[in-house]
Amino acid sequence: MKYYDKLIFELSEEGRIGFSLPDNPWADSSDRIPAGLRRSVPPELPQVSEPDVVRHYVNLSAMNFGVDTGFYPLGSCTMKYNPKIDEEMSEYPGFSGIHPLQPAETVQGTLRIYHELAGWLSSLTGMSAFTLNPFAGAHGELTGLMIMRAFHISRGDLKRTKVIVPDSAHGTNPASAAVCGLEVVQVRSTAEGLVDTDDLKSKLDDTVAGIMMTNPNTLGLFEKEIRQICDAVHEAGGLLYYDGANMNALLGKVRPGDMGFDIMHLNLHKTFSTPHGGGGPGSGPVGVTQRLKHLLPSPSVVKSPETGRFAIADNPEAAGRISGFMGNFGVLMKAYAYILMLGKQNVRKVGPYSVLAANYIKESLKDKYRLPIPSLCKHEFVFDGLIEANAGDPAREVTTLDVAKRLLDYGFHAPTIYFPLLFHQSIMIEPTETESKETLDAFIQAMRTIASEAVTEPDLLKNAPRNTPVRRPDETGAATRPKLVYRQDKP
Amino acid sequence: MGFAYFPHTGEDIRAMLERIGLGSMDGLYADVPADMLFNGEFEIPDAMSEMEVRRRFKELSSMNTQLVVFCGSGAYDHYSPSVIKSVISRSEFLTSYTPYQAEVSQGTLRYIFEFQTMMAGLTGMDCSNASMYDGPTSAAEAVMMAVNCTKKKRRILLSGTLLPQVLKVVATYCHYHGITLTEIPPKDGVSDMETMEKELSSGDVAGVLLPGINRFGIIEDMTGLADAVHASKALLAVYSDPSSLAVIRTPGEWGADIVCGDAQTLGIPLNFGGPYLGFLCCRQDYVRRMPGRIVGETSDADGRRCHVLTLQAREQHIRREKATSNICSNQSLMALYATVYLSLMGPQGLKRVNDLCYGGAHYLHSGLLGTGLFTEAFDKPFLKEFVLKSKIPVEQLQKTLLDAGIFGALSCGGDLVSFCVTENRTKEEIDRLVSAVSCRHGDCRRGIDGN
Numbered sequence: 001m002k003y004y005d006k007l008i009f010e011l012s013e014e015g016r017i018g019f020s021l022p023d024n025p026w027a028d029s030s031d032r033i034p035a036g037l038r039r040s041v042p043p044e045l046p047q048v049s050e051p052d053v054v055r056h057y058v059n060l061s062a063m064n065f066g067v068d069t070g071f072y073p074l075g076s077c078t079m080k081y082n083p084k085i086d087e088e089m090s091e092y093p094g095f096s097g098i099h100p101l102q103p104a105e106t107v108q109g110t111l112r113i114y115h116e117l118a119g120w121l122s123s124l125t126g127m128s129a130f131t132l133n134p135f136a137g138a139h140g141e142l143t144g145l146m147i148m149r150a151f152h153i154s155r156g157d158l159k160r161t162k163v164i165v166p167d168s169a170h171g172t173n174p175a176s177a178a179v180c181g182l183e184v185v186q187v188r189s190t191a192e193g194l195v196d197t198d199d200l201k202s203k204l205d206d207t208v209a210g211i212m213m214t215n216p217n218t219l220g221l222f223e224k225e226i227r228q229i230c231d232a233v234h235e236a237g238g239l240l241y242y243d244g245a246n247m248n249a250l251l252g253k254v255r256p257g258d259m260g261f262d263i264m265h266l267n268l269h270k271t272f273s274t275p276h277g278g279g280g281p282g283s284g285p286v287g288v289t290q291r292l293k294h295l296l297p298s299p300s301v302v303k304s305p306e307t308g309r310f311a312i313a314d315n316p317e318a319a320g321r322i323s324g325f326m327g328n329f330g331v332l333m334k335a336y337a338y339i340l341m342l343g344k345q346n347v348r349k350v351g352p353y354s355v356l357a358a359n360y361i362k363e364s365l366k367d368k369y370r371l372p373i374p375s376l377c378k379h380e381f382v383f384d385g386l387i388e389a390n391a392g393d394p395a396r397e398v399t400t401l402d403v404a405k406r407l408l409d410y411g412f413h414a415p416t417i418y419f420p421l422l423f424h425q426s427i428m429i430e431p432t433e434t435e436s437k438e439t440l441d442a443f444i445q446a447m448r449t450i451a452s453e454a455v456t457e458p459d460l461l462k463n464a465p466r467n468t469p470v471r472r473p474d475e476t477g478a479a480t481r482p483k484l485v486y487r488q489d490k491p
Numbered sequence: 492m493g494f495a496y497f498p499h500t501g502e503d504i505r506a507m508l509e510r511i512g513l514g515s516m517d518g519l520y521a522d523v524p525a526d527m528l529f530n531g532e533f534e535i536p537d538a539m540s541e542m543e544v545r546r547r548f549k550e551l552s553s554m555n556t557q558l559v560v561f562c563g564s565g566a567y568d569h570y571s572p573s574v575i576k577s578v579i580s581r582s583e584f585l586t587s588y589t590p591y592q593a594e595v596s597q598g599t600l601r602y603i604f605e606f607q608t609m610m611a612g613l614t615g616m617d618c619s620n621a622s623m624y625d626g627p628t629s630a631a632e633a634v635m636m637a638v639n640c641t642k643k644k645r646r647i648l649l650s651g652t653l654l655p656q657v658l659k660v661v662a663t664y665c666h667y668h669g670i671t672l673t674e675i676p677p678k679d680g681v682s683d684m685e686t687m688e689k690e691l692s693s694g695d696v697a698g699v700l701l702p703g704i705n706r707f708g709i710i711e712d713m714t715g716l717a718d719a720v721h722a723s724k725a726l727l728a729v730y731s732d733p734s735s736l737a738v739i740r741t742p743g744e745w746g747a748d749i750v751c752g753d754a755q756t757l758g759i760p761l762n763f764g765g766p767y768l769g770f771l772c773c774r775q776d777y778v779r780r781m782p783g784r785i786v787g788e789t790s791d792a793d794g795r796r797c798h799v800l801t802l803q804a805r806e807q808h809i810r811r812e813k814a815t816s817n818i819c820s821n822q823s824l825m826a827l828y829a830t831v832y833l834s835l836m837g838p839q840g841l842k843r844v845n846d847l848c849y850g851g852a853h854y855l856h857s858g859l860l861g862t863g864l865f866t867e868a869f870d871k872p873f874l875k876e877f878v879l880k881s882k883i884p885v886e887q888l889q890k891t892l893l894d895a896g897i898f899g900a901l902s903c904g905g906d907l908v909s910f911c912v913t914e915n916r917t918k919e920e921i922d923r924l925v926s927a928v929s930c931r932h933g934d935c936r937r938g939i940d941g942n
Contacts, residue, residue, distance in 0.1 A: 003795065005795070005796065007601065007604070007605060008605050008830075008834050009605070009608070012837075016837075017837060017839060017840060018574075018834060018835040018836070018837060018840070019572070019835050019836050019837065019839075019840030019843070020572070021570075021840060021843045021844065021847070021914065022847070022914075024843065024846045024847055024850055025850070025918065026846075026847070026849075026850020026851060026853070026854055027850065027853075027854070028849055028850045028853045028854075029846040029849060029850060030738040030842070030845040030846050030848075030849040030874065031846075032849070032853075033710065033738065033739065033849070033872055033874070034872055036712070036714070036740070037710045037712060037739055037740050037872055038738060038739060038740055039736065039737065039738055039739055039740055039741055039744070040740075040744065042737070042838040042842065043609075043612045043613050043736065043737055043838055043841070044612045044838075045609060045612065045613075045833050045834075045836065045837045045838045045841065046833075046834050046837060047837040047838070047839070048834055048835075048837065050574060050835060053574060053831065053834045053835055054574055054577065054578065056834075057578040057581070057602070057827075057831060058578070058581065060597070060598040060601050060602060061578075061581040061583040061584050061598045062583065062598070063595075063596075063597035063598040063601070064583035064584060064587050064595065064596055064597070064598030064599055065583070065587060065592070065595035065596065066582050066583045066584070066585065066586035066587040067582075067586035067587075068582035068583070068585075068586045069582070069583060069586075072588070074588060074591075077588055079586075079588060080496075081496055082585070082586050083496065085541050085544055085545070087580065087585075088545075089544070089545075089548045091576070092548060092549075092552045093557065094551075094552025094553065094555050094557060095551075095552055095555065095762070095763065096760040096761065096762050097557050097560075097568075097760065097761055098555055098557070098761055098762075098763045099558070099560050099562055099566055099568065099761050099763075099898055100565075100566050100761070100763050100764030100765075101562060101564060101566065101898075101901060102556075102558060102898050103889075103893065103898075105556075106555065106556040106558060106893070106898075107555050107556075107763065108554040108555065109550075109551035109552055109553065109554030109555040110551075110555055110763050112551060112554065113551060119534065120533075120534070120535045123533050123534035123535060124533055124535065126529075135624035135625065135628070135765070135766075135820075135822075136624065136818070136819065136820035136821070137819065137820060138807070138817045138818055138819045138820065139624060139628070139818075141817065142817055145667075146663070146667050149667060170808075171806075171807040171808040171809070171810075171811050171814070171819075172807050172808075172817050172819050174807075174811040174812035175807035175810070175811055175812060175814040175816065175817035176817040177812060178812040178813070178814070178817070179635070179664070179667075179668060179816065179817045180667045180668070181667045181668050181669045184811075184812045221522075222522045222523055224522055224523075224524070226527075227524065227527075252529075252533075253520060253523075253528060253529060254520070254523055254527055254528060254529060255529050258527055258529060259527060267820075269820065273496075275585045275586050275824075276586065276587065276588040276589075276820075277584070277585055277587075277822075277823050277824030277825075278584055278585075278587050278588070278589070278590065278596075278598075278599040278603075278823040278824055278827070279588060279589035279590065279599070279621070279784065279820055279821055279823035280622070280766075280820040280821040280822045280823045280824065280825070281624075281765070281766035281820075281822045281823075281824060281825060282820040297663075319663075320659070320660075320662070320663030320666065320667075321656065321659040321660050321662075321663050322628070322660060322663060322664075323624070323625060323627065323628065323660065323764075323765070324565055324625045324626055324627040324628075324654075324656045324657070324660065324753070324764065324765075324767070325565075325566065325625075325656070325763070325764025325765060326763070326764050326765070327764070327765050328765040328766040329762055329763040329764060329765050329766075330762045330765065330766050331765075331766060333548075337544055337548070339535055339536075340536060340538075340539045340543075340544045340547060341495075341496075341538065341539060341541070341544060342494075342535075342538060343535065343536055343537045343538025343539060344532065344533045344535050344536070344537060344538070345537065345538045346494045346497070346538055347533060347535065348533075349494070349497060352516050352519055352520075353497060353499060355519040355520070356499075356504065356507050356508070356511075356516065356519060357507075359507075359511045359513075359519065360507040360510055360511060363510050363511050363512070364510060375522070376519070376521060376522050404592070405594070408592065408594055408595055413592065413595065414591075414592050416591075419808070433496075433497060434496050434497065434498070435498065436498035436499075436503070437498070437499070437503040437506065437507060463792075465594050468594035468595055469594070469595075469597050469797075470593065470594055470597060470791040470793075470795055470797040471594060471791050471792040471793060472594070472791060472792040473593045473594075473789050473790070473791045473792075473797045473798075473799045474789045474790055474791070474792075475593075475789065475799050475801070477789050477790070478787040478788070478789035478799050478801040479787070479801050479802055479803075479804070482778065482785075482787050482801060482802060483787055483788040483789075484604075484607055484611075484617075484618040484619075484778065484785060484786070484787050484788075484801075485604075485607055485608040485611045485612075485617070485618060485619070486604065486605070486608040486788075
């Protein structure tokens, strides 16, 4: 990766164009809009030729690291391989050229994809029905919590305004709860990294709407007491929400519905292989059990039992509407193609292979990195920094950040760092099922080399990375003197 | 049988299990209660080869009918240049995640910085975030942001001229978030400014949200509104189509504080409604209350210019329940669509797009009036979308168009129907629409060439 310094605005020259549009054949132009409703000066957009635009963005792409570039063990993000067939399918004009308000009769193929995908996701998770409308994981969480609140409100149970969230939860959980108007009650983790069931039980009462849980949790550990937790929450009149961010560990093996969860979301951009696109678009379908089905947001796709034809329905009892149309259809198609490729045979191997890879790395590095909870993990696990970090010697002490930056020099993306918040030096590693043993071995070797360097030449870590386009940006400066747009220096 | 996405050989599995100290793959789930392991059969298809998957999609796409689109209402059939597809398919953009590691994410960070600059310039605001999900959810975030900025006040005025899906999504968010909404019905096809100002005088309003171009296609005149809003210590939020902002008066010029909307109009295909590109821009004073990712410029250890995610103290992964929003994944790749689109178009190209839309829409408008089958609904300035009163029952009219392979005449309540013309529509297609209607419902000779 080389350093390319330009911004598109710096390639701009007055009078240059990059577009190819017909001349205006019409009698009228937008100049006929009354002056008081017109923009006074043209927008400051770049004026660049087409070849310059292409070269600029290809050069920018060369400064990026993706799953197709190399190993990307970013914990809780499931950076698995993104099949290329998915991209090809979603660009079919028969799908991409369809307006979302077209009559159902003219979009039967599209609606069939919705209906089948929702059915498949239900079967894979043990839920009764899915909405595919939520745009991302956090959007799914919010949708699920709306359903939770709508359930209680519909029963006249208005005092349930609290939601329990474990201290190890993803940050989106409490944030989604707050957007949904719920008060967050935190529950402790035990020394084994699991939800403290006693602490949880002490917090259950008739003001609790439900609990949000990730299983396996963000430490990569399976919540063994999940059944007791479900029983206790249900007994107290609450509902259980399953944060599907970690579903890859269980795909094909364990279903949230069978554990006792009432509501859940999936991240199709994690478990179902759709590309992350630099932070989106994702997709966060929400599944519910039978008794909550009527609360799924509108609109939804329904199939006529008589004709087998599909229609778009607005559900009057729905918890609401959370999207302009029906979600990120282009992303849904990719998940649909992925499930077709996997089929019922291979889907059973996704979870096991991801768990195999995580445990393999954990066992291969636990003599060099502090493993706070030494049990079997699922698809990911957390180290609490290096065992030998030269602690107490400020000139030589190395941190998790240093390890992460040094990994970049070895050609790997860094793991998730400083999360979960339960430890000070968290390094959260998730390898996924699509990486070969050779790749995992190369990563393990790099991590071991870094551990040795930390002792013999700590500056190699503290000054890392060296081989990247830029090195350790001044983030404090960026936040204290925010420069959020490009401004041309006036001559 | 192996599988193309799983690299594991039998020997690999054996060696890995041995390192872990397990005798079999089953041991990997020893921590799961045995009765929770799924032993049934999943109701999903058998595995398919790539060729079979292609065939399946071909079959499914043949069940769709591609229509000539004369409808907008939040999804617009604009032209998407070839360069976009070429650039967004770069694996380095497509298969990366949120740019947490700035050293290996300068590609993503730079285009987002460019995107923020372009969006701020188009809307007349000081800054923009990195993207939201879609237009309606960006409106909901704008409303929550207005409440957040004005502290104790929790009432929002919504113009009834906003798109129905925007009203519904905002209402859903506000219902759960505890914000009171007052929807003010349209007056003569535009926002009822008089009633808004009356409501504002009660002093309990946190913000006002109205569209720049409304659900009837009319360009709203906001003269005096910002002063009234600011006098009652509320914020003005405008729902905008950024494509139109190359030519129409910007929210910034109207005195808005927050701008939200959908940037699908900037080169993103219809895609049956998604993925699209919500956006949010604001004035400098409110940037620390803005939801979502924001990219800032800084320098690295060697003094080189570079870009990073910044002002993260607003975000869920730091602030948890005190964050300005729960948004995490956004629509980053769609922001790349818009950035490449705007780079190609420049000020002149985007102006041309609007000229083509304006000219075509007005040609269709007079063509339809010329048939004698429609009358003017609101005599107000429009850009690419407009509403007419139909003398033909709306369902019959829609059926006529469908028979001609055309999607248009979307119902706007009663006898009102809307049409939209983008630069993708040709004169031949517009003439076909007009003659299809006039031949079925009126005099075949009328309506051609707008006479």
